[in-house]
Amino acid sequence: MYARVNHLGALTRAVRNVSRRKIRALLIIIALGFSMAIMISIPAGIVANQKATQDLTENLSNTISAMEEQINTTKTLIECSAASTQFNRTDNFPGFPPGSAPPFTFERQEVYINETIGDEIATIDGVKEVVPFIEVSSEETTSETMNSPRGSFKITRPLYTITGVCLNSTFIDDYSILPTNITGEPLREGDSGVILMSLNLSEYYGVGVGDKLEICGESFTVVGIYNSTVQGSTGARTVYMNIIDAQTVTDNIGNVSRFDVYAENATCVNDIATVIEAAYSELSVTTYEDRLATLENVQEGYQNTLENAESTLSQTQAVATQEILIAVAATSLIIFFVMLYTVRERTKEIGVLKAIGFSNWNVMSQFMLEGTLISLMAGVVGIVIGSIGAPILSSYLLPHISLFGGSQGRFQSDFGSVNPGIASAAVATNVLDPQIILLAFGVAVLLGALGSLYPAWRAARTSPMEALRYE
Numbered sequence: 014m015y016a017r018v019n020h021l022g023a024l025t026r027a028v029r030n031v032s033r034r035k036i037r038a039l040l041i042i043i044a045l046g047f048s049m050a051i052m053i054s055i056p057a058g059i060v061a062n063q064k065a066t067q068d069l070t071e072n073l074s075n076t077i078s079a080m081e082e083q084i085n086t087t088k089t090l091i092e093c094s095a096a097s098t099q100f101n102r103t104d105n106f107p108g109f110p111p112g113s114a115p116p117f118t119f120e121r122q123e124v125y126i127n128e129t130i131g132d133e134i135a136t137i138d139g140v141k142e143v144v145p146f147i148e149v150s151s152e153e154t155t156s157e158t159m160n161s162p163r164g165s166f167k168i169t170r171p172l173y174t175i176t177g178v179c180l181n182s183t184f185i186d187d188y189s190i191l192p193t194n195i196t197g198e199p200l201r202e203g204d205s206g207v208i209l210m211s212l213n214l215s216e217y218y219g220v221g222v223g224d225k226l227e228i229c230g231e232s233f234t235v236v237g238i239y240n241s242t243v244q245g246s247t248g249a250r251t252v253y254m255n256i257i258d259a260q261t262v263t264d265n266i267g268n269v270s271r272f273d274v275y276a277e278n279a280t281c282v283n284d285i286a287t288v289i290e291a292a293y294s295e296l297s298v299t300t301y302e303d304r305l306a307t308l309e310n311v312q313e314g315y316q317n318t319l320e321n322a323e324s325t326l327s328q329t330q331a332v333a334t335q336e337i338l339i340a341v342a343a344t345s346l347i348i349f350f351v352m353l354y355t356v357r358e359r360t361k362e363i364g365v366l367k368a369i370g371f372s373n374w375n376v377m378s379q380f381m382l383e384g385t386l387i388s389l390m391a392g393v394v395g396i397v398i399g400s401i402g403a404p405i406l407s408s409y410l411l412p413h414i415s416l417f418g419g420s421q422g423r424f425q426s427d428f429g430s431v432n433p434g435i436a437s438a439a440v441a442t443n444v445l446d447p448q449i450i451l452l453a454f455g456v457a458v459l460l461g462a463l464g465s466l467y468p469a470w471r472a473a474r475t476s477p478m479e480a481l482r483y484e
Contacts, residue, residue, distance in 0.1 A: 049395020
């Protein structure tokens, strides 16, 4: 009889013993599986946050470099703008007093000036050229979900901006009034009824070069599509057209939004700006020095953002280490107590096995194999749970990285408006690393063996006579 029993495979016996208590084994495997899933998901969350922080650093650096490069090429430029913005809030946001919290509508309040002011500015001593622009927000709107410390909310804003430019060949060639990096054709002097549009807007409408697009009830032909020059920046959705076309379709004949005033040389910029400010109080005047000050504020805000990111990431790693240690300890204790209870429950069985010739090593290895088998199955379950729920688990277990820039300002360039006052958030995408999965699986097997070690040793030390008398 001993020979027949002894020849039964140890693995087969372990499977049979585990399957005899299906419900208990299933509950244990699920509990251990969640512990394994935590050990898998947390490192994935850490890696995702590190990648998001790295991408944020690169994007901010690229944005700063692009702004600095363009500012350095516009030392003689004086921006004279009449545009302003305001926020209109709704009063039905749950949990907040009326008018005190989002959601709100981001509405650009259009303010225009008569284009004849440009002719007057052109007569100021030291002025070389005055380039007029008109910017009108589209009637179509888009909604975006934003996150803040007080919750998520929606911002509604115009879908795109119509920018009318004076298609003078001198302006086009000498002052870079149009974007670069164009697919198709740029706008040229004398063009009418055609538009140059941003890539993100062409993708939104699904139109390409040569297609027609209706703007303010009028049909225009797309002659070119430009892409943002800032890596990682979506840029603003913008349509460029002849300034006369823009004034006509938006019912703004004779009106403009801003002037780009170019001085003969950099030394007379401040004098010209002083004259303009004194004569035209309705204009907001920005010079090279103002743009440099804005850039410094932007850099300071971005530096604070990066410091917040690094601080949060450090805290996240500390929390992750603690949570992994807790998961490992919980897994070990679950296996330990389950196997200890199993030994006590099967005391008589142990006595029978030893009575028919099973050695201490046979008994001990049998119980260790059962604990390891349960851990193996739990490891598989944990990998499945972690693969599906890693983003959810890590988002609940790890601190959120929420990054806010602290400076205000606006800088218009060929890649759109950069507004550092808008909060930046690191978007982390959790991807499970196969090495982490294999490591967690190995840890599961190791914990199963170690957690079963003492209960198995205790079972092997049980006297056959005492075991058979056990009730």
